[in-house]
Amino acid sequence: MNIVVGVTGGIAAYKAVHLVRLLIKNGHDVTVIPTEDALRFVGMPTWEAISRNPVTTSVHEDVARVRHVALGQEADLVIVAPATANTIAKMAAGLADDLLGTTLLATTAPVVIAPAMHTEMWRHPATQANIATLRERGLRIAGPGDGELTGGDSGPGRMLEPEEILNAALAAVRPQDLVGVRVVVSTGGTREPLDPVRFLGNRSSGRQGTALAVAAADRGADVVLVAANVAGDVLADAVRLGIRIERVGTAADLGDAMRRAAAESEVLVMAAAVADYRPAEKAERKLTKESGTLERIELVENEDIVAGLAADRHAGRLVVAFAAETPQDEHEMLERARRKRERKGVDLLVVNEVGWEQGFESADNTVQIVAAEGVVGAASGTKRQVADAVWDAVVAARRP
Numbered sequence: 466m467n468i469v470v471g472v473t474g475g476i477a478a479y480k481a482v483h484l485v486r487l488l489i490k491n492g493h494d495v496t497v498i499p500t501e502d503a504l505r506f507v508g509m510p511t512w513e514a515i516s517r518n519p520v521t522t523s524v525h526e527d528v529a530r531v532r533h534v535a536l537g538q539e540a541d542l543v544i545v546a547p548a549t550a551n552t553i554a555k556m557a558a559g560l561a562d563d564l565l566g567t568t569l570l571a572t573t574a575p576v577v578i579a580p581a582m583h584t585e586m587w588r589h590p591a592t593q594a595n596i597a598t599l600r601e602r603g604l605r606i607a608g609p610g611d612g613e614l615t616g617g618d619s620g621p622g623r624m625l626e627p628e629e630i631l632n633a634a635l636a637a638v639r640p641q642d643l644v645g646v647r648v649v650v651s652t653g654g655t656r657e658p659l660d661p662v663r664f665l666g667n668r669s670s671g672r673q674g675t676a677l678a679v680a681a682a683d684r685g686a687d688v689v690l691v692a693a694n695v696a697g698d699v700l701a702d703a704v705r706l707g708i709r710i711e712r713v714g715t716a717a718d719l720g721d722a723m724r725r726a727a728a729e730s731e732v733l734v735m736a737a738a739v740a741d742y743r744p745a746e747k748a749e750r751k752l753t754k755e756s757g758t759l760e761r762i763e764l765v766e767n768e769d770i771v772a773g774l775a776a777d778r779h780a781g782r783l784v785v786a787f788a789a790e791t792p793q794d795e796h797e798m799l800e801r802a803r804r805k806r807e808r809k810g811v812d813l814l815v816v817n818e819v820g821w822e823q824g825f826e827s828a829d830n831t832v833q834i835v836a837a838e839g840v841v842g843a844a845s846g847t848k849r850q851v852a853d854a855v856w857d858a859v860v861a862a863r864r865p
């Protein structure tokens with residue numbers, strides 16, 4: 466997306482640097498428009514270096530491209546962070562005495578503002594009336610938060626954290642096409658205990674499944690996330706959104722949790738990496754070389770959870786499976802995906818190629834989405850982008 470970030474003159478401008486970084490990391494093209502005052506807090510070189518785009522505050526530069534209008538017209542989203550009381554008043558009045566002002570008047574894109582000021586200024590009837598005006602016009606107001614302010618005082622007026630502003634901003638441009646839909650997503654990798662200190666596990670981090678849960682919640686769904694051995698920091702976004710999380714360990718636990726949650730849901734997404742086999746016996750005491758009990762481990766097969774969920778599904782429920790493959794070429798990968806989708810009886814199968822360097826533990830992913838009629842979607846990018854492509858395919862498949 467083309468995103469304009471307006472930065473106005475408040476001490477929280479330093480936090481906007483991190484917001485711009487996050488947007489760039491998420492693959493967006495960012496143009497920063499600081500006000501003259503904002504440059505007293507964070508200088509031009511910082512904005513240019515961090516956004517990788519030229520920065521100006523003036524309507525008199527790059528006049529040939531009619532920049533004061535073009536930036537607004539070309540934007541898919543405008544964020545103003547921090548938004549001072551003064552800027553909020555100017556926006557409410559429709560003033561356009563600098564590049565940010567003209568851009569805000571020229572844009573038809575969603576606008577999200579993150580107010581930052583002292584509590585008294587925020588509570589002032591003038592500011593509250595201006596905020597009400599902006600809200601009525603359809604602008605989104607992210608925050609302010611309640612907490613410590615620059616003068617050592619405390620109360621509402623603190624700018625939200627960059628991650629929270631990012632979430633609010635992306636929610637403004639995202640379709641609300643899963644409102645009220647109950648979905649269950651599994652994530653992570655199961656661990657099958659061998660003895661008190663060892664298990665059979667896999668390299669799944671749980672990032673893709675968590676991104677799926679977060680994306681669904683952003684689009685309005687009621688989400689249950691069944692997480693198998695996922696680290697707390699990976700789940701942080703899901704926790705922040707208030708998503709119900711159920712933690713599980715083994716494939717058997719995961720199967721039980723999925724069946725329970727499935728009873729009240731319309732979409733099931735099985736993104737967890739499930740161990741196909743488990744040790745036939747779980748030793749009460751540590752196995753040792755000395756006793757010779759470590760040389761051979763007898764395994765028994767685990768149930769195929771997603772195949773069971775698909776076989777038991779009621780009319781209207783959609784089941785999505787994942788497959789990580791190490792094929793020789795794309796043709797073989799899609800062939801395997803087609804066969805696996807049929808064998809499991811699922812509606813959609815999301816297939817990605819993995820290898821020693823690919824797929825696991827990385828921030829990015831490349832997938833294709835296979836349905837009965839063939840490939841119905843594809844995505845390459847952040848796990849969040851992949852998650853949105855999966856939900857696009859789910860929404861399309863649910864359409865009557």
Ligand code: CTP
Binds near residue numbers: 739
């Ligand atoms: N899956 C499952 N229960 C299992 C194994 C896998 O529900 N016991 C699910 C996974 O969560 C995933 C899909 O099935 O959504 C495909 O997993 P994969 O390991 O690729 O399937 P397998 O049937 O084990 O096929 P393969 O022999 O290629 O590993």
